[in-house]
Amino acid sequence: MRKTVLIPVHKSFCDAHIAKDGSEVEATATLSLGSFAWDLCLEHDVVFGRYLTDALGVPADAPAAPMVTEQNDADSGDQTPAVEGRTPDSGGLAPTVSVSAQDDPQDGDDPAEGEQGEPVRPSVMVSGEVPRYAIDEARQAVRNCGYDVVGRADDSTVLIICGEGAERNATKLADARERDLPCMDATTPGHFKSAVRSGEFTGGDPLPEPVKIGRSGLSERERNRLVRSWARDNGYKVPEKGRIPMHVRHAYELSRQTEPVREAVAA
Template sequence: MRKTVLVPVHMSYCDAHIAKDGTEVEATGTLTLGSHTWDLCLEHDVVFGRYLVDVLGVPAEAEATEVAPVGAEGVERDSGGQAPAIALAADDDEPQHDHGQADDDSTEAEQVELVRPSVMVSGDVPGYSIDEAREAVRNCGYDVVGRADDSTVLIICGEGAERNATKLADARERGLPCMDATVPGRFKSAVQAGEFTGGDSLPEPVRVGRSGLSERERNRLVRSWARENGYKVPDKGRIPMHVRHGYELRHKSTPEGEAVAA
């Protein structure tokens, strides 16, 4: 014959949860401080153990038992303070510290995302004014810089780009790709695609005098003027000094643009 016997089961709930928000979470261990004992769940067991270690330190063996997270048997301490109030304060501060760290991490992530790639524009882009070309680049999500830095990803070379030796030197030093904007439709297609890429060769920089002419252009004008005035000059190589001197005397008071027109 079977006989059913009802045995009462006693459930222990975490005192920290009940004191904080009234919720009932099953306790897994106890914490005893002097004449006071608290039932704790695993979460508060670990939190309070860490708190006691941080506040009181790990005592010497002669003074007290080493502080550790409360287990099934509990950890005994001799304290005259109000342990429940201290323990609950530690429980409230722990999540706040974690949230603060998370906020710092998210702020750093946002700062990294705010760094936009930049490009350099050298020379004139056909069909665009300088301001229009730069605005088109910015609308595609890039910054326009005068000197290359760590954010620079490309150099856009238009007409006369070879005269800006500084930008070309920056691009060559950093190994930046080049987009030749003098190719018909190249710049406009990049604007429509919303992305600037390049695989063209960098133009070689040329020496530019105070007149705004490159050395090659100036030599061409000197040779042309010399032949028209009866001087004999080689097609290539060094131009005689007296020929250069005569050219400079003739055009000393004449703007370079008028000399070209003549």
């Protein structure tokens, strides 16, 4: 014959949880102050212990505080502070929080250290248009040879490549002159292509003088329309769209030198 005996079990709940939201969380420690006592769960035991330690300090004869680590609850996904060696009647003394070495930026690797160790790639400025190359194609060819293409010269810039219309970019020419950069004249037939094949760009050509821009008030589209109209009237063959050949622009500028208003050489 089987006999069932019911034994009453006394269970204490955290007074802090009950006062906050009425939830019932099992208490694991008791905090006593004079004639008052509160049952606390592990979480509030740590919280109130830290608060009292900050407010009152640690007694001189108090034992060393245990270490607190953070562990994840696999069922709920919540992070619950776990206290090593804590007993329910520990009095709620604030534990010491440990910091792992990987969280300390002084002990870890410096993220900028790898970048500083990498060699700096030399850079090149490209001014004007390289004959037989589109702008993007010419710049990509320079990058394929191991150079960076920059708009303004810096400490890594080693060369300026001047194509057709390079004299219009006074800023790049001033940077090159200030830093004493060598110049490569890309308008010389085959010069740029030979450098691409060899994989190295070198310069020793004279740097063009910047052109002073006039105040004609014409937009680039209007000036191109005037150049095309003049070229057809004077027997030159020019495309309806796209870049106007350099020799046609030069001839147009020469014809304008006898007039009072002189325009700058267009790209």
